Amino acid sequence: MVSYKLIYFPTRGNGEIARQVFKYAGQSFIDERIPKEDWPSMKNDTPFGQLPVLEVDGKQLAQSIAIVRYLSKQFGISGQSSWEEAQVDSLSDQFKDYRLEARPFFRVKMGFGEGDADKLHKDVFVPAFKKMYSIFTKYLKESGNGYLVGGSLTWIDLAVAQHSADLLDADGTVLDEFPEMKDHQKRIHDIPNIKQWIAERPVTSR
Numbered sequence: 001m002v003s004y005k006l007i008y009f010p011t012r013g014n015g016e017i018a019r020q021v022f023k024y025a026g027q028s029f030i031d032e033r034i035p036k037e038d039w040p041s042m043k044n045d046t047p048f049g050q051l052p053v054l055e056v057d058g059k060q061l062a063q064s065i066a067i068v069r070y071l072s073k074q075f076g077i078s079g080q081s082s083w084e085e086a087q088v089d090s091l092s093d094q095f096k097d098y099r100l101e102a103r104p105f106f107r108v109k110m111g112f113g114e115g116d117a118d119k120l121h122k123d124v125f126v127p128a129f130k131k132m133y134s135i136f137t138k139y140l141k142e143s144g145n146g147y148l149v150g151g152s153l154t155w156i157d158l159a160v161a162q163h164s165a166d167l168l169d170a171d172g173t174v175l176d177e178f179p180e181m182k183d184h185q186k187r188i189h190d191i192p193n194i195k196q197w198i199a200e201r202p203v204t205s206r
């Protein structure tokens with residue numbers, strides 16, 4: 001039997017979607033959460049000096065999206081064809097661009113940088129968010145079945161639903177003008193294995 005260990009910090013951050021892929025698939029894994037003070041002594045033993053790292057039978061894989069893609073292929077949620085996989089990757093790249101665009105706002109909001117949060121919200125976050133969530137809505141309408149790509153859940157649904165949930169935690173009205181995306185978040189987080197994980201996972205601020 002394959003042995004899986006996901007090594008990350010004690011936050012959701014860049015480790016959470018891999019954890020959700022495991023949970024969705026009903027695959028057991030070691031969810032190793034490294035306290036900040038232990039990290040410096042481990043850093044040089046990781047492939048790229050950063051976390052998350054996935055260990056598969058002791059072999060290490062770095063970069064969160066590569067990890068999620070690999071696991072999703074193993075467990076059948078990467079897309080039902082090469083075309084669907086490419087659509088998932090395309091949305092994922094756009095999602096990454098959106099987060100880079102909105103990063104100046106998120107940095108200030110999370111206390112990692114200085115700036116006028118209200119101005120950044122209006123000038124940086126809102127335009128980036130509206131562009132991204134309009135695209136997601138278009139994909140949902142095109143698929144017509146509640147998932148972003150194809151006829152069944154893929155990992156991009158997990159990634160986007162978690163982001164939507166994080167946004168809703170900060171502002172319960174944020175998705176009001178994107179009702180399809182509000183439903184999407186609820187639908188994905190109501191999937192029994194995901195719902196159970198969300199209820200039992202360690203509570204962290206991010």
Ligand SMILES: N[C@@H](CCC(=O)N[C@@H](CS)C(=O)NCC(=O)O)C(=O)O
Binds near residue numbers: 014049051
């Ligand atoms: N693109 C990388 C980013 C990884 C990354 O930024 N990891 C941070 C935590 S979220 C980290 O390891 N920070 C500690 C360090 O750089 O020493 C990924 O998605 O895995």
